[in-house]
Amino acid sequence: MAAANRYEGPSAGREDWSKGRQGQDGSKARSADSNMRVALFVGTMVPWYAMADDPQLEIERVQTGVRIEKRILKVLKALAEYHDMTLGDLLEGIVLHAFDGKTPFSPASLERIRELKNFYELDLDSSASHRLREIKVKSRQRK
Numbered sequence: 001m002a003a004a005n006r007y008e009g010p011s012a013g014r015e016d017w018s019k020g021r022q023g024q025d026g027s028k029a030r031s032a033d034s035n036m037r038v039a040l041f042v043g044t045m046v047p048w049y050a051m052a053d054d055p056q057l058e059i060e061r062v063q064t065g066v067r068i069e070k071r072i073l074k075v076l077k078a079l080a081e082y083h084d085m086t087l088g089d090l091l092e093g094i095v096l097h098a099f100d101g102k103t104p105f106s107p108a109s110l111e112r113i114r115e116l117k118n119f120y121e122l123d124l125d126s127s128a129s130h131r132l133r134e135i136k137v138k139s140r141q142r143k
Helices: 014-019 070-082 087-099 105-120
Strands: 028-031 035-041 044-049
Touching: 070 087, 070 105
Parallel strands: none
Antiparallel strands: 028 035, 035 044
16 A cells, blocks of 8 residues: 555644545545544545544553463454454453443454354353363373
8 A cells, every 4th residue: 555545643634634635546535523534545444533632541561371261262362363453452441341331342343252252162151250160181291
């Protein structure tokens, strides 16, 4: 994709968005409203949520060795990859939404989760959450 066809971020000139920018193929990008920007390049609509006004929060992350059910981890990793984010970012988002009593997933994401659960043969649901018991896996003998 040519550099002239790419939106360079929220500081790239708001007046261009109000007039519309034209890509090499003649497609236009127009402002939908003050909180969301919609860019249309080569026939693909890409929502751009202007976060320039949102303050960035500085945090400290720590490495952790959490044990988790194998198939749940596979679904979470696949979902993070699908949304082009890290597993840690996905987990933080899920937890922060849960702490606020909100659902972290859109209907489209819930459908993707159903597909991934089926693919990875994950038959657990929330009713299993306090009934899981880890099996002892025999480790291989070291020589």
